[in-house]
Structures are given as C-alpha cells and as structure tokens.
Amino acid sequence: MRIAYGVMGYGRGHAMRSLSVLPALAQEHEITVFTAGDAYEVLAPRFPTVRIPMIGYRYNSRGGHSLPRTLGENLGPMADLMLRGPGMEGVEREFRDRGIQLVISDSEAWTHRAAQRLKLPRISFDHVGIIAWCKPHFPADLYLAGLRDGLGYRALMGQPERILISSFYPAEPLHAGTRIVGPMLRDEVLRAGAVSRGSEPKNFLLAYFNKGEHQYRPHIDRALRLLDCPVVVYGTPNRGKSDNIEFRAPSNEWFINDLAHCRGVLSTAGNQLIGEAIHFGKPVLAMPEDAFEQRLNAHMIERMGVGMRGSLATLTPSDIDRFLGNESYYRSHMHEHPRDGRAEAIETLHRYIGELVRQPRPSKTRLGRRRPAGVKPSQA
Numbered sequence: 001m002r003i004a005y006g007v008m009g010y011g012r013g014h015a016m017r018s019l020s021v022l023p024a025l026a027q028e029h030e031i032t033v034f035t036a037g038d039a040y041e042v043l044a045p046r047f048p049t050v051r052i053p054m055i056g057y058r059y060n061s062r063g064g065h066s067l068p069r070t071l072g073e074n075l076g077p078m079a080d081l082m083l084r085g086p087g088m089e090g091v092e093r094e095f096r097d098r099g100i101q102l103v104i105s106d107s108e109a110w111t112h113r114a115a116q117r118l119k120l121p122r123i124s125f126d127h128v129g130i131i132a133w134c135k136p137h138f139p140a141d142l143y144l145a146g147l148r149d150g151l152g153y154r155a156l157m158g159q160p161e162r163i164l165i166s167s168f169y170p171a172e173p174l175h176a177g178t179r180i181v182g183p184m185l186r187d188e189v190l191r192a193g194a195v196s197r198g199s200e201p202k203n204f205l206l207a208y209f210n211k212g213e214h215q216y217r218p219h220i221d222r223a224l225r226l227l228d229c230p231v232v233v234y235g236t237p238n239r240g241k242s243d244n245i246e247f248r249a250p251s252n253e254w255f256i257n258d259l260a261h262c263r264g265v266l267s268t269a270g271n272q273l274i275g276e277a278i279h280f281g282k283p284v285l286a287m288p289e290d291a292f293e294q295r296l297n298a299h300m301i302e303r304m305g306v307g308m309r310g311s312l313a314t315l316t317p318s319d320i321d322r323f324l325g326n327e328s329y330y331r332s333h334m335h336e337h338p339r340d341g342r343a344e345a346i347e348t349l350h351r352y353i354g355e356l357v358r359q360p361r362p363s364k365t366r367l368g369r370r371r372p373a374g375v376k377p378s379q380a
Helices: 013-019 022-026 037-043 067-083 086-098 109-117 140-157 187-196 218-225 252-261 271-280 292-304 317-325 327-332 342-358
Strands: 002-007 030-035 049-051 102-106 122-126 162-166 178-181 205-208 231-234 240-242 245-248 264-267 284-286 307-309
Touching: 002 013, 002 022, 002 086, 002 109, 013 022, 013 037, 013 102, 013 271, 022 030, 022 342, 030 037, 030 086, 037 049, 067 086, 067 109, 086 109, 102 109, 102 342, 109 122, 109 140, 122 342, 140 292, 162 342, 178 342, 187 252, 187 271, 205 252, 218 245, 218 317, 231 252, 245 252, 252 271, 264 271, 264 317, 271 284, 271 292, 284 292, 284 317, 292 307, 307 317, 317 327
Parallel strands: 002 030, 002 102, 030 049, 102 122, 122 162, 162 178, 205 231, 205 264, 231 245, 264 284, 284 307
Antiparallel strands: 240 245
C-alpha cells in the first residue's frame, strides 16, 4: 500500500508522535512523509520526505504570538491551500507520481485537501482533533474558544473517513468512528523508562521551549538562575553552562535521558511531551502558548493533579518554588494516569487501512497511473 503521511511541521511534537508509529507502518507499506519546518528536520533523515508549505504562529518582541504578523505572513500559504496554488498543486502532483492510495494526516492541511480533491481515503491521527471530534470538555473560561477552534479545525481539515486521537487525558468521542488512545511512547522512551524505573530523581529541573528563540525571555532566564537547583534547558539558540543553567542542543537521546532522570519539567504545553513526562512520573509546570489546545492541556494537567499552570509572560521564581514545593502531591497522582497508546494506535491504523482498502475507490488511472495489482486486505 502506498501511503502519504502528512505531519504538521510547527514544533517537534507532531514529528515525535509520528516517529512512534512510522517504523511499524513502513514494515508493511510504502510510506512517503509530507511535512515542513521542525518536523522536516526530524523526519527527512529517516524516511522518504517531501517538503510542503506550512502555516504557523509568528511572534512579537515580548515572546508572545503576534496576531498581525501571524495573519499577514500566513496569507500566502492560506491562499495556496484554499485556492489551489503552486504548493497545493505540487502536493497533488507528488500524490499522482507516487501512486498514493491512502493518506494519514497529523494535523496537516495540504495532505488532507489533496486527498479530498483526488478522492483518496483519509485517516486523521493527531491530538488536536480532540477539540473537534469529541464532546466538549472545556472549562468555562475556555468554552467558547474551544467551540470556535473545533469549528475552525473541521473547516480546515475536512471530514476524514477514520479518526484516531492520541491524548494524555481521556475524552468522549462524538461519533462511533472516532477512537482515542493514550500517549505515543517511542522505543527510546520505553527503554529509558525501564532503566530509570525505581531510581530516585536527580536534583535538576528540565526546561523545554518549543520556540525558545522567542519564548526564552529575560524574566524567564532570571527566574531559572535564582533557583537553588540546576536547570537543563532545551529549545533555545543558547549553548553551554552559565551559572546553574546548562543550555543543550536538540537531541532525542539526551533529552529523553534528562526527562527520565529530572525532578520535574517546566515547558510549553504540548500533548506529546506531557504524555512522556507522565510516563516517567515527572510533575509538569506547563506554560501554554496563547493557543486553545495548549491552554486546555495546561488546564487538564491541574485537573489530573500531576502539575500546575504557569505563564510564559509572567513566570516568577516564586511560581517555580510553589511548583517544586508540591512535587510529592503531583507524584502521588501519577500512577492514576500513565498509559502507552502506541500498540493500540498501530493496531487501529492497520485495521483502518484494511477497512479503507476494501472499500471501492476510483480507478488509479485518474491519478496518472494504473491501479496496482490487487492489494489484499490482509496486506494492510
């Protein structure tokens, strides 16, 4: 089966989730990844990968999202997406040339729309879909924003044939065709968990920023330097040791090792990292970006009792001290929540692929090449 796997390129979380299932899918299918940005740098060395356009946030001088810049600099990509510009035509051409038969998309709009135009079956596999394809589970102050973003997500991605959602917290699907599984734990995470299980955490805090070149502001640097424990920081352009802080370059191996042995995590509020932190039993001080999904994630961390919410704009040393002072309380709730959803996700994806392969599809002559010799359901 020739499958296009679309991955949203903003940040590294989408790429990390995809890495947990791509090797298993690639054993049975011919996979081509379509992505951009940070995800391209992660996935291109490992899989056949096509670079595509991307929509993403832009930042102001205070490290927050800039609405004017975000709107202005995304006008071109949005026009390309909605009006079938050169980027959209390029994705469709790649689909035809590669004889793509099915699309799996992790919050990636170009592959969703190309599949829709070419009448290819689609599987949505991400976390953001939890706001669109599950019953509203939003706190009062986020309720209207959640409904708005759910509508926007459905408008952008369309209605896929199958929906799979990975989440560190549970939710109730709106329809029977939607399935929710736990966090996607990569092999490296599981190996590190086996090695660190039962050992006492070391006395250092792990800090991660998904766009640290913008988010790591002077007040955050000051708050970390005033702590009486070491801090290991990922996601900024800085490198080397300075006072109690060690700035490290991106590295899956080192990051997972640090995550497995730290006393707690201070980070933006991405679903993938939170799921891995809970797996290791690490309390999380979540500082969400000004985006609904991350704000909801931070709310759920507090609701589950495994961490607290903070603010990228106003973080103080007392916020971190209060977080660290409640370590025991947060750790006491960890055993209620850890869950590895990868095996369930892989089984579900294989089943979905088999179901969609068995359904009648348009002749591949419409895609510029002949239909391949019979693909049996058991091959999916």
